[in-house]
Amino acid sequence: MAPKKKAAAEPKGSPLKKLKKGAAVWEWKDGTSWKAYLDEDCQMLDHLFAAAGEKGKVVTTDFSFNKEFQTKYELNFSKMSQTNLDSKKSRTIRRKGEAPAVVKKAVWEWWSDENEWEPFADVDGQTLEKAYVAGETPFSTKKLSWNEGYDSLYIFDFTVMTQVNCDSKTSRKIQRTAAGGSKVFGHTEGEDDGYAGAFGFLSDKAGDSTVMFAGKFEPSLPPAVVAQQKKLGAQSLRKRKKDYGPIVSKDEHGRKCFDEMLQNEKEFCGEWVAFYHSYSSAALLYEVQAAVASVLFRFKAEFAALPRLLCKPFHHIPTAKRMLEEFPKWKDQDHNQAFRLVGLCGTTGLLAPDSEAPAKSVFLAGYSVGPLKGVLEKLLTSCGVPAGKVKNLAADIIKLAVKSGLDTGGIPGGKKCKSGRSGHMLQIFLRRELCDEYVYPSFAFGVPDKARDKPFSKYMAQDVAIEGQVRITLNPDVFLRATTARMFTFAADPTFHSNRMEFQEELKARLEPILGSVAVRTKAAKGIFGGEPPDWWSPEDQSDMAKMSKGRYATSGLDE
Structure with missing residues (x-):
């Protein structure tokens, strides 16, 4: 019997270096005139262009004007077009001239056991970036620097930024800091953390005089x-x-x-x-x-x-x-x-x-x-x-x-x-x-x-x-x-x-x-x-009365 294969260790990263390459000026066509993107968007577009190639396609949410909406845009560099995947509206774009700006590589990080972000090794960051700009999600691979000798399959989901080891079942959160400095999480801030963070901020103002209680429900x-x-x-x-x-x-x-x-x-x-x-x-x-x-x-x-x-x-x-x-x-x-x-x-x-x-x-x-x-x-x-x-x-x-x-x-x-x-x-x-x-x-x-x-x-x-x-x-x-x-x-x-x-x-x-x-x-x-509880509330311990068989609770009809 072959020995059971061990799960791969988690990655130990190294700082990513700047990519010393001049960023071009990028423009989009508005009717008959051309308008320039903001500098941070030019840097982002140049980075994606370099990663995907002249005939590549990229899906991104990283435009500066898109931070609040997180709409997906497809960039087709062979046709030089930008398409809003929700509205299907397409614009012609172009790359023009050279600018002295320095383009940085996107930084990829994972959430460690020490509750802090750790960078992926450079080679792994490049692997993830290539899959990300190609819009390949979920992305599966065994070719990761820390995985040599283990051969574990890892699945990366760039929609919600997670990494799953299919052997150990360990899941980790990941993030990407784009060339312009914007981060991509599964969400900007976890909404359950938002609820927790709001504790202590309850206003002393009562607002409306009473809670709008539903009363007895009649189907x-x-x-x-x-x-x-x-x-x-x-x-x-x-x-x-x-x-x-x-x-x-x-x-x-x-x-x-x-x-x-x-x-x-x-x-x-x-x-x-x-x-x-x-x-x-x-x-x-x-x-x-x-x-x-x-x-x-x-x-x-x-x-x-x-x-x-x-x-x-x-x-x-x-x-x-x-x-x-x-x-x-x-x-x-x-x-x-x-x-x-x-x-x-x-x-x-x-x-x-x-x-x-x-x-x-x-x-x-x-x-x-x-x-x-x-x-x-x-x-x-x-x-x-x-x-x-x-x-x-x-x-x-x-x-x-x-x-x-x-x-x-x-x-x-x-x-x-x-x-x-x-x-x-x-x-x-x-x-x-x-x-x-x-x-x-x-x-x-x-x-x-x-x-x-x-x-x-x-x-x-x-x-x-x-x-x-x-x-x-x-x-x-x-x-x-x-x-x-x-x-x-x-x-x-x-x-x-x-x-x-x-x-x-x-x-x-x-x-x-x-x-x-x-x-x-x-x-x-x-x-x-x-304030005062509603009429239906009783001060007795309700926990025993709350108990119910799963079979009864998991059926649509119930009279309390």
Whole structure:
């Protein structure tokens, strides 16, 4: 029997050197006249031209005017054209003269175990750059300097900037700094980190006088509509092949998770719409919120983490309609703190090739990078934990998470999971009747997509290849209730995935001393709701009543 092949070691890079080559002046044709690109765009174009050659084609998002939009542009150097791949608008371009500017090579880096960016070796950076400028993604190769003698297959996804070792299953985030200095991440900033970063910035202003509570939900879908949707089947498989992509397809645990998500879609497709939210760094934050919500609000924490718990920000923005009224005021768009505290970024298809965070690309690695120092303590304080107990309780929770296999590498005192797979996927089901109230279709950065909003629930009910981003106003009054929303968590790390239910039980046991009395639970509920709790809330410990068999929860009908 041949010895088992070892997984390759991770790369140890060396600084990249400047490419001493004069940059040309690049121009684009506007009617009958020529206009020059900005200097940084000229440098970027010259670099891509040198890498792809006179007959090459390149796909890029690196134009200076494109930083907020991240639209893909195809550059065809044989035809000297620039084409917007969204609008299909094409312009003629030309390369003219020589300029004394110095063009730098693009710098490629990977996220190390020390929580910092490390450069790839020069030869590996060149390999990645060649594939990147050719628009080859996912890109698979064994020809990497650190891989000699190991022969491991690596898959690079330049859409979301991840690297996966197919032997060890280790996934890492990567980034590219272009010739003009702009960086390419899977996202400029992980949105779950954005939520975490917004803690401590909650305004003392109450905003609107009360949260817009949904009241008792009454199903209103005609039976014919439900029957039609069930006939159309799983949302992600409508007019689309069952293709998990090269990263998930090569991973046994990943395939099982995707199989289960599609099975859930098949069960829920009649009365519910499905959305997907990818996250990584904020996983512990979401898990603690789920445990607290289980004790206080009967949330089904054994099935899912909970991304939003604090209700105070929803006083001002309780619905998607209200968010759309506020959005034009936010110069930083969905990076605005008001959005981060109530909103969630998501996609509409498990298998769709969306422009930002496509599920089959980001599942293993997750979708954010960054430390979460002090965030857990702030959350516990917001939930009514006495000040003298916060520090010790936070440390105890982190130890429990490490024992359970949850990746806590971005938290002081935490530890990276052994697999290196920090990704999580939250599958969200919302009643079709509530889709337009709490979700709107969007482009990157939360820009509304009016083409799919006629209304959005109608688009989601069609027999088409459903795809595209959304922004969800995750109002806890709706998303805590199993009659209006259901959620399922899938961890890319198989150890934590299998340990998660036990982890939740132990987590609730850790919280019992500080949520173990009616008085403390009432105080915590007032803190979470930002005032008096709604009429449906009860101060008794709800965790036992929250328990439900998987078979019953994972069916579309449920009376609470």
